[in-house]
Amino acid sequence: MTALPDNALLRPAASSPQRLGDLAAALDLAPAPATADGWGAAEVRGVVADNRRVRGGELFAAIGGAHVHGARFAPAAVAAGAAAVLTDPAGADLLAAGLGVPVLVTPDVPAVLGRLAATLYGEPGRALGTFAVTGTNGKTTVAFMVDHALRALGRTTGLVGTVEVRVAGRAVPATLTTPQPDELQALLAAMVEAGADDLVMEVSSHALALGRVDPLVYDVAGFTNLTQDHLDFHGTLEAYFQAKASLFTPRRSRRGVILVDDVWGRRLVEQARAEGAAAVALAVAAPPEVPADWRVGDVRADATGTAFTLTHRDGRALRTATALPGGFNLANAALAAAMVLESGVDVAALQAALDAAGGLSPVVPGRMEQLSERPRVIVDFAHNTDALAQALAALRPTTAGRLVVLFGAAGERDRSKRPDMGRVAAEAADVVVVTDDDPHDEPPAQIRAEVLVGARAVxxxxxxxxxxxxxxxxxxxxxxxxxxxxxxxxxxxxxVQEIAGTPHHLDDRDEVRAALASRTGGPTA
Incomplete structure (x- = not known):
């Protein structure tokens, strides 16, 4: 796979120019008072909300920020080649002196940005099969598994998520789970241009609440689970749930596959159906009395992985396996398979593809990633209470010696989960080492102390x-x-580990490999 520069913005190499007058009419945009006559004939070739990403000919979207209005960067964007500016009334006031390019105004730039970008790039989402995955834990793994299954079927894919953005074999590290609206639509256009058939995306609750994925309507959306996380942003667990639930409405998806092993999944199925959505229930560990369209059975686990049968209530059945450990990865694999099948793929075709591919066992960076066998050392993204508990539960049955866990908690995030994380770690592991995660601007010692309260109570x-x-x-x-x-x-x-506003390079996997190399005889992998 070809790695692109870390600061690359994937955009189509070519896009058709469009007249500002046509865009203004379609999206109800108005010219700023100082804009000269004839502005409607001006043409733009794309849209960007970051002046550092102007290549020439784009519309620069100047968005109001918490501290600085984006209009302050409009002169730099124009100097770099922006052909026009879109902003709100406050931004237009800042630009009253004129920029030498047309300025359009709308009351809420973020609300229109996605539709504008989709229009400028030719509605690329309509040319792709589109899959979205949301939930507290498992999004990345499910997305990689869906992508794996689609490629096994011979399709060319684009992947957008926490770990990386991939366009038909080209990859760049991701900076956000879900890109900003202008970047997302540009990515989709790049995928179409590169010959992609399908898009697979992780969709965060933040992105849904902020409308970053609009106006995209996914063909199939998948829900993993819901546990406490991101309450620093959403405020309450209910608000967090409703943000996730908004993906399973006709406005954002055509079909949803929802894991009903927890109460949130069961509630989501009911709510989605009440709102007119096509919601499909998947049961993996749910009791038999829980209604389900797809159900997992005949589970057989050993040191090499977990085999299972996924059966629909109409009799269709798929037998496959995943080498990724733990019951949660069984659920992830079942959800990925059900999502692909609900997109219209025939069971026999998927069965043959997965048989040839060795099941649903993609390498997912930093997700139960095993770096050594003796001792077994695994790096995982588990960063909340439930994910940490599940990861430890998955490893305990196959650990002959001690189970050791090293973790911390992020600063300036939901503080209430910290003692709970310490508690579940001490309940499940023989040795608990509390260290720093990303303190951000919070004192690291304070974060560790709050985690240790829970750990030392056990x-x-x-x-x-x-x-x-x-x-x-x-x-x-x-x-x-x-x-x-x-x-x-x-x-x-x-x-990257952020401490007091300063980024430091830190890759857990590199640190593990260096430590393994220092052991007598080196690691056994």
């Missing part, structure tokens, strides 16, 4: 505190016995 486990994450990783890996399992949790694929 008797039985050994609980240590090592502030430096690199030192903590080295300590636990060097101290592990050959039969031990070490889970390095919380950051997964991430490579």
């Amino acid at each position: 008797s039985g486990a050994t609980v240590d505190e090592i502030p430096s994450r690199a030192e903590a990783i080295r300590t636990v890996v060097l101290g592990a016995g050959e039969d031990d399992t070490v889970l390095v949790a919380g950051r997964g694929h991430e490579t």
Whole structure:
């Protein structure tokens, strides 16, 4: 796979120019008072909301920010080649002196940005089969599994998510789970241009609440689960749920596959159907009395993975497996398979494709990623209470020695989950090492102390505190016995640790590999 520069913005190499007058009429945009006559004949070739990404000929979207209005950057955008500016009334006032290019005004720029970008890039979402995955945990793994299945079927895919953005074999590290509206539509246009058949996306609750995916309507949306997370943004668990639920409405998806193993999934099925959505229920661990369209059975797990049968109530059945460990990855694999089948793929075709591909076992960076066998060292993104508990539960049955977990909690995020994370770690592991995650601008010692309150309230486990994450990783890996399992949790694929506003390079996987290399004889993988 070809890696693009980290700051690359994937856009189509070519796009047709469109007249401002036509765009204004279609989207109810008005010229600013100072805009000269004849503005409607001006042409633009795309839209960007970041002046640093202007290549020439775009419409620059100047959005009001919490501290600085985007209109302040309009002169720089024009100097870089922007052909016009879109802003709100406050931004238009800042630009009253004139820029030498047309200025259009709308009351709410973010609300119109996605529709504008889709129009400018020729509605690329309509040319793709589109899959979306949301939920607290498992989004990345399910997205990789859907992408894996589609490629096994011979399709060319685009992938957008937490770990990376991929366009027909070209990849660039992701900066947001879901890109901003202008970037997303440009990505879709690049996918169409590159010959992609399908789009697979992780869709975050933030993106849904902020309208970043609008006006895209997905062919199939999938729901994994809901547990406490992101309450710093949403405020309440109910608001968090409703943000996720908005994906399963006719406005945002044509069909939804919803895992009903928890009460939130069962509630979501009822709510989606009440709103006129086509909602399909999937049961993996749910009891038999829970109604389901697809159900998992004949589960057989061993050291190589988990095989299962996915059966529809109409009798259709698929037998496949995943090498990724844990019951949660069984659920992830079942959801991915059901999503592909609900898109219209024939069961026999998917069966043959997955048989040839060895099941649903893609390599997912930083998701239960095993870096060594003796000792077994695994890096995982588990960064909330439920994900941490599930990861440890998945590893315990196959750990002959001690189960060691190293983790922290992010700063300036939901503080209420910190003692709970400490508690579940101490309940499930033999050794708990609390270290730093991403403190951001919060004192790291304060974060660790709140995690340690929960960990030290549980008797039985050994609980240590090592502030430096690199030192903590080295300590636990060097101290592990050959039969031990070490889970390095919380950051997964991430490579930048932010401390007091300063970014530092830190890749848990690199630190693990360096520590393994220091062990006598090196790692056994």
